[in-house]
Amino acid sequence: MSAVVGLLLVGAGLISMPWWLPPLVVRLRMRVFTALNGPEGLSVPGNIGIDRFEELYASPASNGRSRGAALSDLFWYWLAPGPELHQEHLEPGPRYDQVASATRRILAIPKHAAEGLATQATSRVLAEAKIETPTCVRLRDLMMPIWAEFYHTLVFGQPPTAEARALIVGNADDVVTALKCLSLRHMERRAGLTRYLEAQIANGQVTHTLPAGLSDAEKALYLQGVFFNTAIVQSSEAMAHVLLALAEHPVELARLVVALDDDRAIDRVVTETFRLYPLFGIAHRITSSAIPGKAGEPVIPAGTVLCFDYPAYHGSGYTSPERFDPERWKKLSVRDSNYIPFGVPENRSCPAQAMALITMRSVTREILRGFSLASSALHTRSLSNRGPCLLVPRGPASNGEAGKARRRLSLVWLRMRDRWEDVGRSLIQLVLGTYMVLDARRLGLCRSYFAHQEPPRAPPPACPFIGT
Numbered sequence: 001m002s003a004v005v006g007l008l009l010v011g012a013g014l015i016s017m018p019w020w021l022p023p024l025v026v027r028l029r030m031r032v033f034t035a036l037n038g039p040e041g042l043s044v045p046g047n048i049g050i051d052r053f054e055e056l057y058a059s060p061a062s063n064g065r066s067r068g069a070a071l072s073d074l075f076w077y078w079l080a081p082g083p084e085l086h087q088e089h090l091e092p093g094p095r096y097d098q099v100a101s102a103t104r105r106i107l108a109i110p111k112h113a114a115e116g117l118a119t120q121a122t123s124r125v126l127a128e129a130k131i132e133t134p135t136c137v138r139l140r141d142l143m144m145p146i147w148a149e150f151y152h153t154l155v156f157g158q159p160p161t162a163e164a165r166a167l168i169v170g171n172a173d174d175v176v177t178a179l180k181c182l183s184l185r186h187m188e189r190r191a192g193l194t195r196y197l198e199a200q201i202a203n204g205q206v207t208h209t210l211p212a213g214l215s216d217a218e219k220a221l222y223l224q225g226v227f228f229n230t231a232i233v234q235s236s237e238a239m240a241h242v243l244l245a246l247a248e249h250p251v252e253l254a255r256l257v258v259a260l261d262d263d264r265a266i267d268r269v270v271t272e273t274f275r276l277y278p279l280f281g282i283a284h285r286i287t288s289s290a291i292p293g294k295a296g297e298p299v300i301p302a303g304t305v306l307c308f309d310y311p312a313y314h315g316s317g318y319t320s321p322e323r324f325d326p327e328r329w330k331k332l333s334v335r336d337s338n339y340i341p342f343g344v345p346e347n348r349s350c351p352a353q354a355m356a357l358i359t360m361r362s363v364t365r366e367i368l369r370g371f372s373l374a375s376s377a378l379h380t381r382s383l384s385n386r387g388p389c390l391l392v393p394r395g396p397a398s399n400g401e402a403g404k405a406r407r408r409l410s411l412v413w414l415r416m417r418d419r420w421e422d423v424g425r426s427l428i429q430l431v432l433g434t435y436m437v438l439d440a441r442r443l444g445l446c447r448s449y450f451a452h453q454e455p456p457r458a459p460p461p462a463c464p465f466i467g468t
């Protein structure tokens, strides 16, 4: 009898594994990361109240980007090659100014030109994909070639060849998959894109003036970091979140489909998606001078690593913050809400905010004109499942009873597959994540770069908030 009960319990444990194992592994992974990385960083909000979030982020003292934070070794590891030239990770100074102004120049194209390019890139990629019957896709994978086409055309004035597009997608996919600890880095794959960019520069194919102080090899790494890594990864993840959110909310989807010509209707969906699924989990800054305490709080010393927690900030100050509710933006304004998906303007916010919002509208329109969407997959901020979604071409065939029944069955299958895949993913993340944190620490890319640049600094004084 007891053997039967034991067997039943083991069976129930195994069958319910997708519901209890992944969260357990995520918690364990966080513990391993913290233990390996050390208790670095003052979390805001967390160690300090939400009311100081924007003030601390916007403070001129919060201007250190990489130097002095162990976390930077990990980011540099994931972003290589060329993390020391990536705009996001450059310390303030003349090199940063040159790079930032080149990025602004490249992004400065008229709105209608950006819309046209984004629409053409989407229709080209969709036509190639030949989705003529309901098909399950991974939204992030579907989006990557679209953005590869778009940003290649922006930088070089013409769409990429099939080979160049494969290099761009291969590079971006490798970076984001390693970042999510689902695979190790493949540096040779990334080097293929570097060689392509070097050749493009050598052949005078760049239609913009690149940062003057950089060598050609450095210019290639700058382009790779900003336009063929960050731009592709961020735009693909952002669009995958928007489409997955719509696929999981049929009412919101139906409301948007009849209002596709209305920019404000699309913007509400995009805004709510970014609120619930900000692409950044944390952004960190290293303080260059002390920041005075408020209301009797202690001073935050120079050299403190401030970790700004986007999801926590976006989750506070809203009614039912966990609900996907684009309609809330009919009454709220982004300016007066806890809402900073592109960072804070006073402290190096995203230079592509306007471009991203304009082009995401065009891509959303183009997709929804051709397809209906449905999904039963997990939707998490990290999007480690790459957004499984059923794409149903619009037309009479998809509206019949038989079509609807098939769709329901597909969604049941998609849910089961996604939950079981999640078990495997979380175990892979635990093992590869631990390995990469250790490897990043061993290589110390950021630490050794600054060790060669300037004499070592004295360690910062202890921060009175850390450990509270």
Ligand code: HEM
Residues within 6 Å of the ligand: 087, 088, 089, 100, 103, 226, 227, 230, 231, 232, 234, 235, 238, 279, 280, 283, 284, 340, 341, 342, 343, 344, 347, 348, 349, 350, 351, 352, 353, 356
């Ligand atoms: C699609 C949605 C995007 C979102 C939500 C987003 C979000 C962000 C955020 C939050 C930051 C500031 C992080 C911080 O304070 O440390 C940032 C910075 C940055 N982003 Fe974006 N980004 C997006 C797209 C892009 C694209 C398309 C590009 C390139 C074309 C880009 C290039 C950059 C760069 C270069 C920085 C660093 C700015 C600096 O330090 O001067 N981003 N982004």
